[in-house]
Amino acid sequence: MFSLRRSFTLNQSRNLFKSSVKMSTNEMKVRSTTASGSQVYESKRAVDEYLLFHYGNPSDLLSYKSGPQSALKFPERCAQICADYTTNNKRALDVGCAVGGSSFELAAHFDEVIGMDFSNHFIDAANTMKKDGKMSFEMLKQGNVFKTCETVLSDKIDRHRCSFHQGDACDLRADLGQFDVILASNLLCRLPQPMGFLERVPSLLSNGGILVLVSPYSWLEEYTPMDKWIGGNSNQDNNDCFETLSRTITSVSKQMELIHREDVPFLIREHERKYQFGVSDCTIWRKN
């Protein structure tokens, strides 16, 4: 299941996690989860940040009234958008699901949800949330001072509708079947081969099924070689990300049609006075 096409091996990424656990008060290798390359998603720092981002109380995530309140509850808002634009509520795929927050939110609307992510440690955390309905994690306060917290999933969510698997969005398994919704939130610009993913999606959608792409188009060479960026490359003409994405998706499959577009803000807390605030471009593509 694990692809060695990445520049790090499973052992290296496990070591990164182990060493970051040992160094839990001083995780030197991960200064920020913004621009560190994909191996960052195996670190304890990233697991903790994403547990807070996906499951934390809004007041823990953002304790400033002056902050961007509309950026809270990102997983819930992504799942609601999927529910609003689907015509069928049987199967959903959450690609690049991280620790699974949107997958559980999708389970409020869909009979079966598959969450998939490249990071073993994110999938382990999602599976712990599925099994126990809760998990403890650390919130960075300042410097190397952490506060231990616990997150608890609402008992209104039917956790058994969700399953989580490690996998590669650029090389999705052949036996996944077809989906009414494929959600890829903040994933595209973290893939080494975004085209590989976009080319595969139409065959995974049932007729009338939708692809919900949510992306800040934060292209960085740590994640994606520049010649594989979907727009945003000044070496190319017509390089607007949305327009390049539109040309790409409709040329991959004539059956794909843009049916909706909106801005989706999000907020990831790094420590009590530092955040990653982004506004992703949400585009919804229906397979006709």
Ligand SMILES: C[S@@+](CC[C@H](N)C(=O)[O-])C[C@H]1O[C@@H](n2cnc3c(N)ncnc32)[C@H](O)[C@@H]1O
């Ligand atoms: C910026 S995070 C977004 C996570 C989540 N979808 C969200 O919106 O909060 C990018 C995610 O993509 C995952 N990822 C990166 N490369 C991947 C790949 N090739 N296949 C599947 N997931 C991948 C990372 O492990 C990480 O969980």
